[in-house]
Amino acid sequence: MLATLEPDMGLVRAPATRSDAFSRPSLGSTRAYRKDEEIFAEGDDADHFYRVVSGVVRTYKLLSDGRRQIDAFHLPGDIFGAEPHGVHRFTAEAVGDVSLVGYRSRSIEATALDNPALARDVLAATMESLARAQEHMLLLGRKSATEKVATFLLGLAERMTSGGVVDLPMTRIDIADHLGLTIETVSRSLTQLERQGVITLPANRRGVVLKDRAALRRLRA
Amino acid sequence: MLATLEPDMGLVRAPATRSDAFSRPSLGSTRAYRKDEEIFAEGDDADHFYRVVSGVVRTYKLLSDGRRQIDAFHLPGDIFGAEPHGVHRFTAEAVGDVSLVGYRSRSIEATALDNPALARDVLAATMESLARAQEHMLLLGRKSATEKVATFLLGLAERMTSGGVVDLPMTRIDIADHLGLTIETVSRSLTQLERQGVITLPANRRGVVLKDRAALRRLRA
DNA sequence: CGCGAAATTGAGGATACTCAACATCCGTGG
DNA sequence: CCACGGATGTTGAGTATCCTCAATTTCGCG
Numbered sequence A, B: 001m002l003a004t005l006e007p008d009m010g011l012v013r014a015p016a017t018r019s020d021a022f023s024r025p026s027l028g029s030t031r032a033y034r035k036d037e038e039i040f041a042e043g044d045d046a047d048h049f050y051r052v053v054s055g056v057v058r059t060y061k062l063l064s065d066g067r068r069q070i071d072a073f074h075l076p077g078d079i080f081g082a083e084p085h086g087v088h089r090f091t092a093e094a095v096g097d098v099s100l101v102g103y104r105s106r107s108i109e110a111t112a113l114d115n116p117a118l119a120r121d122v123l124a125a126t127m128e129s130l131a132r133a134q135e136h137m138l139l140l141g142r143k144s145a146t147e148k149v150a151t152f153l154l155g156l157a158e159r160m161t162s163g164g165v166v167d168l169p170m171t172r173i174d175i176a177d178h179l180g181l182t183i184e185t186v187s188r189s190l191t192q193l194e195r196q197g198v199i200t201l202p203a204n205r206r207g208v209v210l211k212d213r214a215a216l217r218r219l220r221a
Numbered sequence C: 001c002g003c004g005a006a007a008t009t010g011a012g013g014a015t016a017c018t019c020a021a022c023a024t025c026c027g028t029g030g
Numbered sequence D: 001c002c003a004c005g006g007a008t009g010t011t012g013a014g015t016a017t018c019c020t021c022a023a024t025t026t027c028g029c030g
Helices: A106-114 A116-142 A145-160 A172-179 A183-195 A213-220 B106-114 B116-142 B145-160 B172-179 B183-195 B213-219
Strands: A028-033 A038-040 A048-054 A057-062 A068-074 A091-094 A098-104 A165-167 A207-210 B029-033 B038-040 B048-054 B057-062 B068-074 B091-094 B098-104 B165-167 B207-210
Touching: A057 A172, A057 B116, A068 A116, A068 A172, A068 B116, A116 A145, A116 B057, A116 B068, A116 B116, A116 B172, A145 A165, A145 A172, A145 A183, A145 A207, A145 A213, A172 A183, A172 B116, B057 B172, B068 B116, B068 B172, B116 B145, B145 B165, B145 B172, B145 B183, B145 B207, B145 B213, B172 B183
Parallel strands: none
Antiparallel strands: A028 A098, A038 A091, A048 A098, A057 A068, A057 A091, A165 A207, B029 B098, B038 B091, B048 B098, B057 B068, B057 B091, B165 B207
């Protein structure tokens, strides 16, 4: 589906499903953001959308009283911030130091007709985001705390993997706001998984060693 | 954004943001489905995607033990079922009797290049679904039962509206599985809203009269 | 009019939250 | 290089919200 039209130029490692119009440096410009820096805010004009080169980005929405829901963490290769109505519907921030390529949003409309390859790639990326969102709604609406954490760890492992050890670049607060839990519950769930021998938490707490993926998959529900 | 390229032919009332390549009857074929009939199942080949002509469609995912999350209800004008990987990631069923137009999915890829207008419309529809999904994740992860129900009622009212009275074509089970609640909690929340004078529940229970939208908006969080 | 499905209501309980204390980490500066 | 302090994370006790189980009512349809 949506097969690659041009070869990946290898500037950035991209997931297999992502194609390549994004790899043409001429279309976008790279910029660096520091930890916790805002990339855009909910309500801002959506002049640009972005592809992650390195680092992790969180996108979230807030309720008026401050409750926060992080809808996704965006890893290298991911596209985010493309909007249908010219206004960003969520806020995007750098989790750690981040490098992004920005693309002018007008290209989506203006070049939908004369740059179909780009339009197709944005479509593929958007469909991918939607699929992830649907999976995440299942988690938020119907999974227990332990199931949520197990799902989260396995999902991260699949995307960031480097055998066994998963990096956790985000804080417990971020994880909690992504899974619809509190930080205490996230912490307790991780501790519980460790006591069951399914994972190990290194001293610095910014990573997780998956000791028993089969058990994690069972716990994921 | 994504401005209309061809005039709406008026076959079906579509949201303002939806454009019109879908209104060309030549591209798709209409089919009727009866109440609770399956349109496609999770895992099926995604040969087609669909636009709702009349009626309501639910799309959902299941956990192995039967827990269900309805990610969206699709109303007339909505597009659903377009997939990035040729396989449907959720099941779609008719809530009541439904009429749909089906489009061959290969058109997405095959005609992305030679039918950019169609590709652009699918992109717009997909972005719209993603925006709804993000809003719904906020609801699922961070809202209380009453806030969920208030949000749901107002959302339906905006989309189905016919002054004051909102039709509820779906059962309490469907509503519960959409909001991440149980049917008992949905029922109690509705009763509570009624006791507060914010809504009225007609005898047949398949509709809701919104007596005080301002109050509902406050309760929505 | 009667039956089965859907919805409501109630009582009790479990999961996750709140509030709080404590531990650990990490960067800063002496 | 070590000590300090703020930020981050863990653990505990008590509680609230929502769930489970169950009984009852109401509705829709033959």
